[in-house]
Amino acid sequence: MMNYLWVSLMALACITAGITGRMAEVSAAVTDGAQQAITLCLSIAGLMGLWSGMMELMQQSGLCEKITSVLRRPLSLLFRRASHDRETMECIAANVTANLLGLSNAATPIGLRAADKLYDLYGRRGTPDEVLAFVVLNTTSIQLIPTTVAAVRASLGAQQPFDIMPAVWGASICSVLAGLGAARLFAHLGKGREP
Amino acid sequence: MLVPLLIAFVGIYALAKGTDVFPVFLRGAEAGLHTAVGILPTMIALLTAVTMLRASGFIDLAGQAMQPVLSLVGIPSDCTALVLLKPLSGSGGLALGQEIMRSCGVDSYAGRVAAVMLGASETSMYTIGIYCGHLQLKRTRYAIPAACVADLTAFISAAVCVRWLG
Numbered sequence: 001m002m003n004y005l006w007v008s009l010m011a012l013a014c015i016t017a018g019i020t021g022r023m024a025e026v027s028a029a030v031t032d033g034a035q036q037a038i039t040l041c042l043s044i045a046g047l048m049g050l051w052s053g054m055m056e057l058m059q060q061s062g063l064c065e066k067i068t069s070v071l072r073r074p075l076s077l078l079f080r081r082a083s084h085d086r087e088t089m090e091c092i093a094a095n096v097t098a099n100l101l102g103l104s105n106a107a108t109p110i111g112l113r114a115a116d117k118l119y120d121l122y123g124r125r126g127t128p129d130e131v132l133a134f135v136v137l138n139t140t141s142i143q144l145i146p147t148t149v150a151a152v153r154a155s156l157g158a159q160q161p162f163d164i165m166p167a168v169w170g171a172s173i174c175s176v177l178a179g180l181g182a183a184r185l186f187a188h189l190g191k192g193r194e195p
Numbered sequence: 196m197l198v199p200l201l202i203a204f205v206g207i208y209a210l211a212k213g214t215d216v217f218p219v220f221l222r223g224a225e226a227g228l229h230t231a232v233g234i235l236p237t238m239i240a241l242l243t244a245v246t247m248l249r250a251s252g253f254i255d256l257a258g259q260a261m262q263p264v265l266s267l268v269g270i271p272s273d274c275t276a277l278v279l280l281k282p283l284s285g286s287g288g289l290a291l292g293q294e295i296m297r298s299c300g301v302d303s304y305a306g307r308v309a310a311v312m313l314g315a316s317e318t319s320m321y322t323i324g325i326y327c328g329h330l331q332l333k334r335t336r337y338a339i340p341a342a343c344v345a346d347l348t349a350f351i352s353a354a355v356c357v358r359w360l361g
Contacts, residue, residue: 005284006244013247016256025250033246037238040293045231049224054205056223057216061209105230112329119330127336135326139319139342141349145198146314152293153310156301162198164310167356171315174352179345186337 043155044148051147055103064101068093078137078180081121081130088117092134102143111138129187136183140176143168234286241290248276249294269354271305273298277312282346285318304357311353316346 017026058064072093076083079092091114098107115134122128146168154161209216248254257279258272265275273295281288292313299305319342327335 002284005287006240009241009244009248009287012253013244013251016248016253017251020252020256022250022252026247029246029250030243033243034239036246036293036297037235037242037290040242041231041235041238045228048231049227052227052230053220053222053224054202056219056226057205057209057214060219061205061212061214063205063208105226108325112326115326115330127332127334131330131332132336132338132341135323135338136341136345138326139317139322139338140345141315141317143314145201146310148289149292149310149314152289152296152313153301156293156296158301163361164307164314164357165197166360167307167311167353168314170356170360171311171349171352174356175315175345175349178348179341182341182344183337186341190337 040152040155044151047151047154048147051145055101058101064097067100068097071096078133079118079130082118085117085121088114088121091117096142099138099142100144102145102147133180133183136179137176140172140179142172142176237286238290241287245287245290245294249298268351269358270350271308273305274309274312277309278350281312281316282319285321288313288318307357308354311357312350315353316349319346
């Protein structure tokens, strides 16, 4: 996937440059882009390190578990079948917590475990609606603190790198609701065909 | 003002719970630095491609082509390509996003919308691939359409939220 994506981005640039006659600009962009990558990564490293440290503190001090236990109840409304299974609910809540805190390294492994347990509850057959709802939930971003974006904004000299947070929350909430709503709607529409 | 308070709160909470605060923080910070350096090769590849694409004029052309549709919902034309790239590649999205913020101005409308788009959406197609591949689902049914609805909503509401919430 990345193979095709990367090569087609560059090929597209060359073809467009051929048509618009901006080959000189494009070849200047090659050196510029590679150099920018170094500047970007180095200038976001400080904030990324800081947040990663804070997250480690949240995990080690038990703050993450606290958030997980708060989330368990509302989430069991969303996953009816799983709500009777403590272990599955635990994994789902831990996945959502990790996503909320932007712990993407932790979110995926625990998320896969949650998806496995959820699928087990359905006897690992077909493509159950609750499993799909969980996958769709993970395709939406529910991050409380958009660390990476804030770090990029800081590296570009934004006045207040974190002041986009309310807008990010608003857009995230809309997106989560729309995703889950669409999943529910599609599930309902497909009821006749899927046993 | 929220961020410093949060940092202080986490520190005090961890101290109160008897956590070995400083070493734990250092361990996490080191992991964060590894992440920042770890994405370097990817960013070199993608920022080069994205900067080339921008210099070639493709991004402007795509923006103009989709302008009539996107301007209806207030998405600036500079952010058009981000709508197409972000669901496919997280680091590609980040590369393009920072390019938009840099060239349009980090605190400009387009720059802020780009930042909110990045913060409010996930690399959906990649995520679906990982989960469905892991579970070995034969059919993904409506996973992709539902994820697209979520992404599109995130992008549209990003523009709306930047106008309303700053």
